[in-house]
Amino acid sequence: MADVLVGLGSNLGDKQENLRRAVECLTAAGADASAGAPSAAPARLVAVSSLYRTAPVGVLDQDWFFNAAIRVETGLSAGEFLQIALAIEQRLGRVRSVRNGPRLIDIDILLWDDLVLEAPGLVIPHPRLHQRLFVLEPLAEIAAAVRHPLFGRTMFELRAELRADLIAAGGVQRECGPEWAAAPA
Secondary structure: OEEEEEEEEEOOOOHHHHHHHHHHHHHOOOOOOOOOOOOOOOOEEEEEOOEEEEOOOOOOOOOOEEEEEEEEEEOOOHHHHHHHHHHHHHHOOOOOOOOOOOOOOEEEEEEEOOOOEEEOOEEEOOOOHHHOHHHHHHHHHHHOOOEOOOOOOEHHHHHHHHHHHOOOOOOEEEEEOHHHHOOOO
């Protein structure tokens, strides 16, 4: 089983619900985006970060995002997991139009064990995770001791370094704890 860290983001519609549904689709049996017979869950949920309200990056004229990270275990390959994540994004209504623009849901593979992979459409570790506080803040919460396979520094250390560089920037605020991912009663 692979230990996988996944980043989630949304800045359109009911952002928290969009993220919750993405987690459900990744971790509930029969909930992957493929048609046909029921299937096993693509992944087993290990940990959920708090939910963070974050300023947009790149295209600044858009609503703030909700971001979170989850830690899952999966028996799938990275390519298979990516295909399921992309299908879930599409099923939940994601339309890709503007890079770094508004999105209903974004599911990113951030780290996959200690794998370093550069393939068409898939780069692991995520090439910009060390530059984004909105990724490192939730990652450091659920995987503080995990080391970046290229830089050798932990998520906690990378977050601390980036926080020091962005001390006046703000833009990442804890919205609520990990209970956001629970299904409504």
